[in-house]
Amino acid sequence: MDLPAAPTDPAVFIEHALRRLETGVTDRRSPFHVIGLSSVAPSGLPRARSVVLRDCAPGEIRFHTDRRSAKCAELAADPRAAMLAYAAVDRLQIRAEGLVALHTGDAVAEAAWQNLGPSGREIYRTAAVPGAAVAADRADRLAEAAAIIHFTVAVMRFDVVDVLSLRSGGHQRASCRFDAAGRVTEAAFITA
Template sequence: MTELPPFYDDLAGCLAEAWRRLEEGAAHQSGFHAPALATLGRDGAPRLRTVVLRGVDRERRTLRIHCDARSAKAAEIAADPRAALHAYDPKAKIQVRIEGTARLHGQDDVARAAWAASRPMSRICYGTAPGPGTPLPEGGAYTQPQDDAAVEAGFPEFRVVVLTAARLEFLYLARAGHRRASFTWDGAEPGATWLAP
């Protein structure tokens, strides 16, 4: 029988493992590097897309991703900040789901710091014309910045999304029996409970 991890029957351990995996994902070291972000569309329907996890702050319960100000994602968050994030690492057999409130940062200290820490190949996306989601007559009917000045000119379109967790759900799949836990931060005291898997 496979040895069970230390967090298996430990609620605090499950929460710590969730944040550890998310931190590793932001550092490109786990399957949590490219989670899915859900927002509410302007029509009220759910919208889901894969994003790149750029930063995690477990003390503040925040996760950071980047987007283009011209994207539907940015417009949806501006209209309704409720959002959810889903990450699954098949090797670890761990799923984390987070629900919370997203905040957009553009041309402020948060955005400037994230822009400065971004690689040039990541910055190129924000100078692309036309903006994300624009219908094209053919696949290549858009332009990308060709020099450093053009890449830097994309900064006004750059947005940082900071998602603050109000609820985190952890699921570990194991032959001995799955473990599922829920953590909430919607009152004076954080809540934690096991859930049936």
């Protein structure tokens, strides 16, 4: 999905970019399948990592994590987060800031767990916390029924989105805010 060649409405420009971001949900080859996410570490400094985009809806993204991970602890303590996605072939950058809600052991997590395949569920079967050393034979595996307690769906609701399209004829950049219903508000073109 290409962005408009000469966009005149910043909201349309941003919505086109966010539809492009949606390709990362189902297309493993999409440059938006794995995106950057920064949370606030206990030190107060940002901590960045890559996450797999699992769902994209108006004004939000979803990814999965392990409730025992540092990422989950950081987001539970301070839900502020920033997302960065970049498609080199399109020369398109999407940045977002917002708050993350964590879902473990609720209807949101259960529905997502049911949609995971066996390899997706396998990730949560380790008895060791994320980042800990594990045995080469992976003998520390949990039963699948026990693994679901570690599975967490993280939902990031956007407050602000910034889209930058790098173009040889002049870069195009727009920023917007989102309302509670996930609709673009206060959209404006800004200097690149």
